[in-house]
Amino acid sequence: MTAGGQAARSGVEPARAAGGPGAAADGTSPAIEVSDLVFAWPGKPPLLRIERFAVARGERVFLRGPSGSGKSTLLGLVGGVLAPASGSVRLLGSEVSTLSAAARDRFRGEHLGFVFQMFNLIPYLGVLQNVMLPALFSAGRATRIGGPAALRAEAVRLLAALGLSDRSMLEREVTQLSIGQQQRVAAARALLGRPEIIVADEPTSSLDHDARENFLRLLMDECRAQGSTLLFVSHDTSLGPLFDRIESLTELNRRAGGPAPA
Amino acid sequence: MTPILGLALRSIWNRRTTALLTISAIAISVALLLGVQKLRTAAKDGFANTVSGVDLIVGARSGQLNLLLYSVFRVGDATANVSWASYQKIARHPDVAWTIPISLGDSYRGYRVMGTTNDYFEHYHFAGTRELRFEAGGRFGDLYDAVLGADVARELRLKLGDPIVVAHGLGNVSFANHDDKPFRVAGILGRTGTPVDRTVHVGLEAITAIHVDWQSGIQAPPGARVGAAQARTMDLTPDSITAFMVGMRSKVLTFTMQRAINEYRQEPLMAIIPGVALTQLWDLVGIADTALMIVAGFVVLAGLLGMLTAILTSLNERRREMAILRSVGAQPRHVFSLLVAEAGTLATCGVLAGVALTFAAVAAARPVLEQRFGIFLEIGGLTRYDLGLLGAIVGTAFLMGALPAWRAYRNTLSDGLTIRV
Numbered sequence: 001m002t003a004g005g006q007a008a009r010s011g012v013e014p015a016r017a018a019g020g021p022g023a024a025a026d027g028t029s030p031a032i033e034v035s036d037l038v039f040a041w042p043g044k045p046p047l048l049r050i051e052r053f054a055v056a057r058g059e060r061v062f063l064r065g066p067s068g069s070g071k072s073t074l075l076g077l078v079g080g081v082l083a084p085a086s087g088s089v090r091l092l093g094s095e096v097s098t099l100s101a102a103a104r105d106r107f108r109g110e111h112l113g114f115v116f117q118m119f120n121l122i123p124y125l126g127v128l129q130n131v132m133l134p135a136l137f138s139a140g141r142a143t144r145i146g147g148p149a150a151l152r153a154e155a156v157r158l159l160a161a162l163g164l165s166d167r168s169m170l171e172r173e174v175t176q177l178s179i180g181q182q183q184r185v186a187a188a189r190a191l192l193g194r195p196e197i198i199v200a201d202e203p204t205s206s207l208d209h210d211a212r213e214n215f216l217r218l219l220m221d222e223c224r225a226q227g228s229t230l231l232f233v234s235h236d237t238s239l240g241p242l243f244d245r246i247e248s249l250t251e252l253n254r255r256a257g258g259p260a261p262a
Numbered sequence: 263m264t265p266i267l268g269l270a271l272r273s274i275w276n277r278r279t280t281a282l283l284t285i286s287a288i289a290i291s292v293a294l295l296l297g298v299q300k301l302r303t304a305a306k307d308g309f310a311n312t313v314s315g316v317d318l319i320v321g322a323r324s325g326q327l328n329l330l331l332y333s334v335f336r337v338g339d340a341t342a343n344v345s346w347a348s349y350q351k352i353a354r355h356p357d358v359a360w361t362i363p364i365s366l367g368d369s370y371r372g373y374r375v376m377g378t379t380n381d382y383f384e385h386y387h388f389a390g391t392r393e394l395r396f397e398a399g400g401r402f403g404d405l406y407d408a409v410l411g412a413d414v415a416r417e418l419r420l421k422l423g424d425p426i427v428v429a430h431g432l433g434n435v436s437f438a439n440h441d442d443k444p445f446r447v448a449g450i451l452g453r454t455g456t457p458v459d460r461t462v463h464v465g466l467e468a469i470t471a472i473h474v475d476w477q478s479g480i481q482a483p484p485g486a487r488v489g490a491a492q493a494r495t496m497d498l499t500p501d502s503i504t505a506f507m508v509g510m511r512s513k514v515l516t517f518t519m520q521r522a523i524n525e526y527r528q529e530p531l532m533a534i535i536p537g538v539a540l541t542q543l544w545d546l547v548g549i550a551d552t553a554l555m556i557v558a559g560f561v562v563l564a565g566l567l568g569m570l571t572a573i574l575t576s577l578n579e580r581r582r583e584m585a586i587l588r589s590v591g592a593q594p595r596h597v598f599s600l601l602v603a604e605a606g607t608l609a610t611c612g613v614l615a616g617v618a619l620t621f622a623a624v625a626a627a628r629p630v631l632e633q634r635f636g637i638f639l640e641i642g643g644l645t646r647y648d649l650g651l652l653g654a655i656v657g658t659a660f661l662m663g664a665l666p667a668w669r670a671y672r673n674t675l676s677d678g679l680t681i682r683v
Contacts, residue, residue, distance in 0.1 A: 255479055
């Protein structure tokens with residue numbers, strides 16, 4: 001995995017930027033670029049003050065942050081569920097903080113894939129239907145795959161790439177899967193339709209040690225294969241060495257520090 | 263919104279036990295509502311069909327309802343009689359096709375005795391064009407022949423040839439019996455579901471015959487009595503009758519004849535059109551079924567509230583699901599429409615199942631209702647009014663679905679992508 005890590009080290013690879021998926025206006029601008037960001041919940045002091053945080057395209061970044069450090073809030077801002085009080089959140093060169101809520105929802109559906117800590121799957125959908133879910137809400141991701149006809153085949157391919165090639169499992173209820181299997185299904189769903197950015201929020205915390213590394217390698221391989229940027233958020237630093245870069249949210253966040261940058 | 267509907271259906275299927283119970287509750291309430299509605303229509307039609315084919319009912323001048331009640335429903339008494347001369351004059355009018363004379367006043371073990379002629383069996387119709395039908399025997403042949411309604415024969419266990427003694431007056435237990443002139447059961451009518459079933463029919467002349475030696479409600483002393491055989495030899499044309507029914511040669515002549523009778527100078531008479539009078543009477547007694555309808559409406563409301571409870575209860579455990587949907591690009595309005603679609607789907611399934619249940623119940627209950635109560639249920643499709651009711655139920659369900667949908671919408675906005683376990 002180190003070889004892969006080094007290859008992507010340079011961050012902005014021209015080849016990937018040119019061949020990268022998606023409809024971003026500017027193929028070379030960072031995947032994620034947060035600047036002068038201030039966020040506060042109503043009636044509370046600011047929770048986040050981030051001067052600058054950027055993730056280049058194709059880069060794999062480990063963001064370390066203990067619970068309560070504003071991790072979920074930052075993901076909400078990147079995911080477009082929250083809007084900052086001031087400052088900017090640029091994704092793939094587009095300023096998302098000024099978009100309308102509905103437009104942010106569409107942008108997220110189109111360009112971002114999420115993997116959460118646990119309970120990632122819709123219990124009433126089958127394995128394949130869970131993986132194909134993003135295509136329901138994003139025409140762009142469905143088109144990138146090659147339309148509805150190719151959708152199922154792509155879902156099967158992704159599941160196989162993540163080590164779920166057993167055909168009988170595809171028809172199973174998701175609630176019958178082990179946690180590890182569930183996380184792989186969730187990863188396949190996040191990757192479906194080649195979104196430019198994959199956000200993983202503690203996806204390995206409910207897995208045992210061996211499964212953790214195995215899961216992460218598969219996820220990274222597939223991210224590289226389809227040119228997706230990976231933002232990995234966790235409090236567990238043991239996986240850090242597998243990434244291009246490690247960032248600490250506590251250090252990024254200057255809320256407790258001196259006066260806010262003007 | 264098709265993907266949302268697909269998700270809603272799968273979500274319902276996932277919780278199919280609860281969903282099935284919810285749908286059943288709605289289905290049963292809808293079936294109750296439709297059943298009440300159907301019975302109501304059937305009862306109203308049955309009521310309006312108590313007598314048909316008769317254009318006018320003529321009696322002494324009193325109230326319209328009073329005349330209808332005693333002539334058709336055998337309830338209450340006439341205040342005065344119609345003279346035979348007046349009856350004959352109207353019966354012979356060129357526009358009149360036929361008449362049925364009615365003479366009331368006696369009873370047999372609580373059942374009214376009605377003196378009439380064989381024309382009654384010929385012209386009296388009910389429920390549209392249904393004719394009186396003999397279950398056994400036939401019309402009056404002899405002076406002392408009686409024809410029983412279906413209920414009379416069944417409840418008193420009478421069969422053809424049985425003797426019956428008519429009591430003078432209307433009391434259940436009478437001390438003045440016409441026991442010197444007993445009748446013989448000559449015919450038993452089929453069930454009609456009308457007051458005909460509870461009537462003992464005898465010939466008009468027989469009414470005269472049994473009263474030939476009576477004066478002011480008291481029979482002559484034993485020495486002055488007239489025997490049954492002797493009465494046969496006498497002129498039994500009555501002096502008066504209680505009322506009579508008229509069939510016109512043409513329906514358009516009905517109103518002219520009605521006015522002519524109402525303005526008849528020789529005697530204070532009154533003619534009523536049965537259909538009009540029946541409708542007026544139904545307006546009086548129909549309040550009860552409106553109450554029943556209101557009760558059924560509340561049962562439907564209870565069914566829908568059950569659905570609302572089920573959906574609201576499921577919301578908390580579904581917050582995670584909503585967050586997942588948001589992470590793949592669902593907007594809060596998608597979450598809103600997902601829940602409204604669920605409520606709408608449950609209610610629609612409930613309504614459809616309720617309609618099916620109603621049809622099954624009607625098909626099963628039809629023979630019994632017809633046999634026992636004389637109510638004729640139509641199997642036929644839903645009326646416009648029924649469809650309106652069903653539409654209102656589904657519409658209400660959609661509106662109710664907006665409540666959990668609004669709460670889920672609020673949750674979705676505050677939860678964002680963070681799944682709080």
